[in-house]
Amino acid sequence: MTDTMIYTNNLTKSFGENLAVDRLSLSIPAGEVFGLLGPNGAGKTTTIRMLAALIAPTGGEARVAGFQIGQQDREVRKAVGILTENPGMYNQLSAERNLSFFAKLYEVADIPGQVERYLRMLGLWDRRHEAVGTFSKGMRQKLAIARALLHEPRVLYLDEPTSGLDPEASRIVRDFIAELRHEGRTIIICTHNLNEADRLCDRVAVFRSELLALDTPTNLRRQIFGRRVVFHLAEVTPALLDAVRAYGFVQQAEVLEDKLVVTLDDPEAQNPLLVTALVGAGAQVRFVGELRRSLEDVYLHLVNPQKEAN
Amino acid sequence: MEKIWEIVRKEWSEVFKNRLVLGSVIVMPLIFTLLPLGILYSMQGSADVEMAEAAADMPEHFQAVCEGLSALACSQYFILLQFLSLFLLMPTIIPVTIASYSIVGEKNTHTLEPVLATPITTLELLMGKALAGVIPALSITWLSYGIFVAGTAILAVDDGIFRAVLSPVWLLSIFGIGALLSVAGVSLSIMISSRVNDPRAAEQLSSLVVIPLIAIFMGQAMGLIQFDLGLVIWTTIGMIVLDTVLLYFAIQLFQRETILTRWK
Structure with missing residues (x-):
């Protein structure tokens, strides 16, 4: 039986009168690539933020990698990597310095080794000393993905991973996600790119504050x-x-x-x-x-x- | 502690590339250090009679401070004492500038969310941000004060002035009140940056922290406020209480969720 990596039961989040996420119940096994689809303002980012222990739910419960959201938030943050919708970088600092800073915050044991590993894997090693402010959007996105993986998280959240990228950069990012899937990581992708979701995701949830449907793309x-x-x-x-x-x-x-x-x-x-x-x-x-x-x-x-x- | 120092190192390697921050860290201390020394130098040639007349115009309660000093020395010391409150501007303005830029800068570059997604605690993050502002501010202030004391030793007409700028009033002000003002400035910057929606407003509001100091400077120049040991001790005690309150609220108000969801 496959371990459940992400579990939510009636997970709810409201901001005052505004109900952003309404009683979301999910069970995502380890190693699954899961797509969270929905229109703008549907609550996808809010859901990701709750599951990354960045914001607290107002109702229901959630467990990520076996840790309870709201009670074991530090453990949750150690277990997850997140590519945010706007993946900011310190523009004045080099790519290497950006990654080593986050590696330290993630308590990575072999910082130079991990930084080198992901810079090489994403084709940024030769430009590691350059200020990130000079990077193209595609390079910044790749660097942000590297940042999310430095601490080898079991769960990875990717919020619009190919948004605004040209077709070539999108392809590189998609191929990289496919590689990560083979490593057995659990990946949640929020995307408006439905073709991408169709190709990458084992299952998708169509979502607009509440869950509208959940299954494999083929079954849906x-x-x-x-x-x-x-x-x-x-x-x-x-x-x-x-x-x-x-x-x-x-x-x-x-x-x-x-x-x-x-x-x-x-x-x-x-x-x-x-x-x-x-x-x-x-x-x-x-x-x-x-x-x-x-x-x-x-x-x-x-x-x-x-x-x-x- | 390692994470705190990592935050400090990262802040320094970033903020000191900003011209505004560099300006406040280099230009202001230069002015506040060299200006009083320049005035001391220019007063060296003044006639004692002229200075005696000037000393007679000084606030009455200041006459007691001048006991045992010549008229010229008394005038020199009066001028130097005006700069004490300006010396306190340094540890206030520098950390406010650094902290505002640091937190608002994170918002502008969308880097705060990835930082908050790491296992760092709010206290570690705030300590890092605060120390990144307080350490350079105090280092620069104390270095400037050292240069100022050395310059006074060379340029003052009376050894009494040199002893006066090393008196408990000065030492407690520079090392005690200065440090406490730094902490207050940083705490206020964090509070304001955490609560306002517009990053620019955070910078502008934070800079208002210097107004009380400018009021003290004006009051001192007009003879309404006299820096003596009693005032300095009471100010130190008051600042300790104020810092405790400000730090408490800064930590309370720095809510991860509010920052992530409010700052658009």
Whole structure:
């Protein structure tokens, strides 16, 4: 059984009248990459800050790496690394000095060794003596990720890790996150980049003050939109549509852009039957594939269901 | 303690690259040290008759301080005593400037959140910030005072003046009240920086701490306030109480959550 690294039970945070996080209950196992998705002001950063023992919850409870938030905050801070939304650096100081300062605060035993390790890993070693103020945004972001990892935290919070980065820098950061996943760290990513969340996260939570949905991206797609199979045929005729609709397991069949789109619950078992039926009815089947809905579709459906329905 | 010194070292390597901070740490002490010595030097050629007339114009209660001094020496000492309150400006202004820049600077560069995310305690962080301001302020003040005393030994017309600037009034003021003013200045800066939303307002409000000292300087020049041992001892006691209160509130008001969520 996998250890639970992050556990929250009805975690709540309000600022006066404003309810930022409403009874959030999560259980995230060790080694999982977990995406926290939601619109601006949804409470993602507030949640991260609570789980990093930076701000105190106003209700509920949370444990991170086995330590109770609100009672063992120093232990929590030692166990987690955080990349904040605005990852500030001391601009006048060199990259090396920035990291060695934070390494000291994190009580790292081998400061020069750890600083060198992460500067090399993120390709900043050659520029370690340069003032951070001269760095590009991508380099600063990489340095901030290095800072979050200096003390080898078991849990890593990444708030908008690729925000404002060019595609190349984004790719480097994403690849690095993927490497961290292989090291077995538990990672929570807050992001507006849904494509990134889809690629990196084992599970995602769609969140707007309260939890709207939580599952793997694939399962969320299936739960909301079902599984849709697209048949590329030489020609779609009403007779072919009827041949498909004759099967009871077909939930929906329609013609979209000259293709036959069928909603099924178990395409692996049902596709061969449909292909046989179509060929038998005289169709030329050129290609069969699954019509994937993007995580963005899932997100928009959950966050703004009325607009999506319209 | 290691974390506190790390904060201090980091602050110094950052803030002393700031021209405003450098200016307050170098220029002000230079002026406050060299100006009285320059005046002493210029008075050396003055006629004793002229000085006797000047001494007669001094506040009545000051005459007692001049007992045993010549008219010229009395005039010289009167001038030097005016600079005592200015010497106290140094340990007040320097840490206020450093502490304001330090905390507000953290806000401007978005570095406070990563710092607060480390296992550092609020007390360690505040101690580091406070010492980063207080140590250079006191070092500079005491160095300036040393230069001032050495200059007085050379330029004063009477040994009595040299002894006077090393009297308990001066020593307790410079080493006692000076240190306490530093702590008060830093505490006030932390309190203000922690509570206001606008970092610029923090700097401006913190600088108001010098107003009482300027009032003392004016009162002294107008003969309303006389620096004697009694006043200095009572001021020291009052400052100890004030520092205790200010430090307590500075720590109480420096709420991690408030700083993270209020400062936009």
